[in-house]
Every structure is written in C-alpha cells, then in structure tokens.
Amino acid sequence: MAGPPIHGSYERRNAAPPAGRPRPRAARLVSCLGHRLATEGEGVRTMRGENRTGRRTAARAAFGALTALLMTVLAGFPATARAAATSPATATLAAATSVTASAHHQTVVSLTFDDGTAGQFAAGQAMHRYGVTGTFFIITGAVGAPNYMSLPELHQLAGYGDEIGAHTVSHLDLVATTAAEARRQACVSRDILTRWGFQVTSFAYPDGAASPQVEAIVQGCGYDTARIATGLAAPGCPGCALAETIPPADPFAVRTPGQVDSAMTLADLEQSVLRVQRAGGGWLPLVFHHVCPSACGVLSIRDATFTAFVRWLAGERSHGVAVRTVHQALGGPMRPTVAVPAVRPHGIVNASMAKDGAKAAVNLDMATPDRSGAPYCWMEGGYGQNKARWQRIRDAGHWAERLTVTGYSSGGAEFLQLFDLGECALPVRPGRPYELSASYRGTVTTQFAIYRRNAAGRWQYWTSSPYFPASSQWAKAGWRTPPVPAGTSALSYGLSAFANGTLITDGYHFGPAPAQTTQVTMTRLGLLAVLLLIAAAVVRWLIRRRARQPAGAPAGRQARDRPAWSSSSR
Numbered sequence: 001m002a003g004p005p006i007h008g009s010y011e012r013r014n015a016a017p018p019a020g021r022p023r024p025r026a027a028r029l030v031s032c033l034g035h036r037l038a039t040e041g042e043g044v045r046t047m048r049g050e051n052r053t054g055r056r057t058a059a060r061a062a063f064g065a066l067t068a069l070l071m072t073v074l075a076g077f078p079a080t081a082r083a084a085a086t087s088p089a090t091a092t093l094a095a096a097t098s099v100t101a102s103a104h105h106q107t108v109v110s111l112t113f114d115d116g117t118a119g120q121f122a123a124g125q126a127m128h129r130y131g132v133t134g135t136f137f138i139i140t141g142a143v144g145a146p147n148y149m150s151l152p153e154l155h156q157l158a159g160y161g162d163e164i165g166a167h168t169v170s171h172l173d174l175v176a177t178t179a180a181e182a183r184r185q186a187c188v189s190r191d192i193l194t195r196w197g198f199q200v201t202s203f204a205y206p207d208g209a210a211s212p213q214v215e216a217i218v219q220g221c222g223y224d225t226a227r228i229a230t231g232l233a234a235p236g237c238p239g240c241a242l243a244e245t246i247p248p249a250d251p252f253a254v255r256t257p258g259q260v261d262s263a264m265t266l267a268d269l270e271q272s273v274l275r276v277q278r279a280g281g282g283w284l285p286l287v288f289h290h291v292c293p294s295a296c297g298v299l300s301i302r303d304a305t306f307t308a309f310v311r312w313l314a315g316e317r318s319h320g321v322a323v324r325t326v327h328q329a330l331g332g333p334m335r336p337t338v339a340v341p342a343v344r345p346h347g348i349v350n351a352s353m354a355k356d357g358a359k360a361a362v363n364l365d366m367a368t369p370d371r372s373g374a375p376y377c378w379m380e381g382g383y384g385q386n387k388a389r390w391q392r393i394r395d396a397g398h399w400a401e402r403l404t405v406t407g408y409s410s411g412g413a414e415f416l417q418l419f420d421l422g423e424c425a426l427p428v429r430p431g432r433p434y435e436l437s438a439s440y441r442g443t444v445t446t447q448f449a450i451y452r453r454n455a456a457g458r459w460q461y462w463t464s465s466p467y468f469p470a471s472s473q474w475a476k477a478g479w480r481t482p483p484v485p486a487g488t489s490a491l492s493y494g495l496s497a498f499a500n501g502t503l504i505t506d507g508y509h510f511g512p513a514p515a516q517t518t519q520v521t522m523t524r525l526g527l528l529a530v531l532l533l534i535a536a537a538v539v540r541w542l543i544r545r546r547a548r549q550p551a552g553a554p555a556g557r558q559a560r561d562r563p564a565w566s567s568s569s570r
C-alpha cells in the first residue's frame, strides 16, 4: 500500500464489519511519523562522511598472509603433529601470532536487529549461509503481525544460533513512560519470550532511549545487558570512542555508532569495522532495522548490500574479525524471569486531556506508537488512504481533541488510549461486556472503533459500534460492547472519522457494563414474581377448596392422615 507506513500490529483488515455496514479496513497507525521525520536529521547518527580512504595496510596484509600460511601448514599436519604444534619448531610461529593478537585486541562485530520486522528473517537466512549469527531484539506485541516476523520464524533463527533479545512489549519510549510501565514493558517482554522457549539475556531500548532509572529497571528484570543506539564514533558523536569495550563500562548502556540507514554503502560498513581493527580492536555492535529487497524507509538497508557485508565479514574471520551475538560477546548467566504485578482495572486516564504527553526522546524506527505529542495516555491512530490531523484544543473552557480528515479515499482516523500494558489502556476481563461513551461534535458520521490486546501484548482491531450521526452541537455517543473475547487483557477505543471533515471529542467514560448486572437481577426478579404468583394461586385454590368442603368430611391427605397418627399415639 502506498502512503503512510503500515503499522501491522494494529491490523484492521478482515475485521468484522460494523453493524451490518461493511466497509474495507486496512491498518496503519500514524502516531509519530511527522515527529520522527522532523527529528531524523538530529537523531540519525551514521557513519556517513567517515574517512573512507583507509585500505588494508601492508602490515595487516602481511599478518593475514602469515596467519593463512600457519593455518595451511597446520592443516597439512596429522592430528598428532598438530597436537605437537607447541614443539620448539612451531613455538616461534605460535608465539609470534599470540604476540600480534595481544598487541591488537580482537575485533568483535555484533549484528543486532531491532523490532523483529519481516525482512530481518531473510537477513538471518543470509547470515546462516555464511555461518554468521546475530542478535534480534523483538517487540513481543508485534510478533506474528503483518510486516513482522512470526513466532516459527523466530524459532528458526534461534535454531541457526541467533540470539533472541527483548525490545519491550509495545515499543514505548521507556524514558517517557512511568517507572511502573517501563518495568512491565521490560520484564513482561522477557517473560513472554522465555515462555516461548528463548533464552533471553539481552535487551535493547526502544529508540535507544535510556536513563539511569530505566537502566536499573531493565537490570531488575534479570537481563545481563542492554543496548542503546549511540555513543560510539559517528558524525553525530565526533569525540566518541571507536569501539565498545568487553566488558563494557556500563553493561546496561552498550554503545553503538548510531543506526545503519539507507544512505550507508557497503564500503561504509566495511570501513566501520576496519577502523576499529586499525585502532587496536574492540567490540562494534551495529544496529539494523529494515532489511528490504529495495529501499524501504530511512532506517533500512538493501538485501544485496547486507548480504555482501555478511559475506565480507565471514571472509574477515581469517583476518582476526569475529562476529558474535551480544550474549556470545559478553557472556553472563541466564537469570530467572521477574514477575510484575498486573494492572488493576481503571477507567480513562487523563479523560479531560489536561495533562500533556511526554515527548519521546528520538523516534526513529517505525514500529509502534509512542508519545508523539498527544495528551498523556492518548495516541493518534488511523488506517487507509486519508490525511488526518490531531489537535488538542480548548472548547467551551475544556480541553478537547479535534480530528480533521482531508483527502479521504479509504480507511479512517481515531484518537485512542495508548496501546500500553495497562497504564493507559483499559484492563478488562474476558466474557464481560463494557460500556463506553464520549461526547462529540463535528461534520462527520462517527462510530466507536475498539481494539483489544492479547496475552503477548499484541493489539488488534476488535469491533465497531453502530454509527452516530454528525452533530453541530455536543452530542453523546454511548455503546455497550459484546462480551470481551477470550484471551483479551485490555481494550482501547475511540470515535472514528471516516470521511473528510472534523470531529471534536471529549468526556470519555469506560467501565464494566452495569446493564449486564441489572439484567441478571431483573431476570431473577421476574422469575421470583412468577413463582410468587403461582404460589398465591395454589394457596387461593386450597382456601376455596377448603371453604367448599362439607363439615366433618376428610379434607385432603393431611386431614385423613392426621386422625390415624393421632389414634396410634393415643
């Protein structure tokens, strides 16, 4: 689909049409593209513009030749002879190699991938062909969503020896969110991946955004290490070190030279490795996002370029370059997962929209939403072909959100509770219906669009309400949902605009449907009333019957029995 990026996690395609009026649905979420593009110039720290004149030095070539000669000689020996390679005859060569190796620390490259996007699976297969492994940082809530890798694909990568690391559940900026939500995002994603069968010791911060507090939270979830997305030498970091150390000075802020982007060439990538090697070695973690057959956004690399780089890296093994996963590079124990308390049910947070949302630090990748400037606990959502603009405005002395849609040809736009783990999203119990409402005015017909979250944190379109007519005056839209489907842990809803025009909303309310309880009580009361009527009728019949009975005649079974019992007792 052309136009804005598709946010597959919020898939509305193939969803049940609302209230008998089908219309095509396809998903996108346009939360923060504008912000991302605006910050791109500042935030993307690449290795562009670095000195590309460096070539393999004569010394390096000589060392390579010597190593190759040694390998050839050793390969020609039988096992016993190789075991005796420490004999005086070969000791000199071995000593020479070891001296060279200690003078030049090994150069270790880690290929790391953020978000678990679909194209990374092909990248993993290409790496597998060359015996190279990498670390894939996964957003658990996106696994299996369109444009993301599926769970079987993740298992296949793990089978190749690749490392599966965590990248939160819903890709929230952990610095911009509360400590409780940051803890849930970091701990729950590790727990989900562990339950899926992966050994998870490494973490990568969404957008690379970390703070001492966030680092402590991530460490508390049992990870051994966490990666940021800057800190090593790049145009945006002129005075920075060329390579990370092993172990790193801060294992919860492992540095990288920015993020690989579409402007980087194969030569740029090769030079980034060679530069580290020339400077005496060290650890170079590289950050990749999309890997695509053709250009696919700023944070992407073409398949062909990536494969050529992997082939080159594999060839560099004999020149002292090792490619390792983050865990292979650092080691560290596999710690138990850490449970976090579930969120208690709550209504709409920041219903009045008075509280501003925290701005995300840098929003560079296009995976999932974050606080793009929407009010606290809210986010902007949309899908299909149209242009939507969200503005927080003052209306009659209250904050309200105005949505303006132009250039409409398909889909719609809405304003939703943030897709998180429960800080803002609405925790629910499966099987229960819920009541939702909001005030609105505007020039378009509207309806509630409702999304639900599953146990893995994945958000999907669930259902829509009937339509509410356009209203120039403030009007109230209210709806009772069907019982929440099994496996749902939270909802997010909003009034949707699906035509050119404006829609202003405010006064949101959400809670378990009391009507359901009332209905059950009414049913019970009705049954009780019927029973009472029957009982009254029976009593009346008995009284009438007794009244018609002639004096002295036996009156029913009890009257007949009583004398018999009385006589025997006498």
Ligand SMILES: [Zn+2]
Pocket: 114, 115, 167, 171, 205, 206, 207, 365, 367
């Ligand atoms: Zn990411």
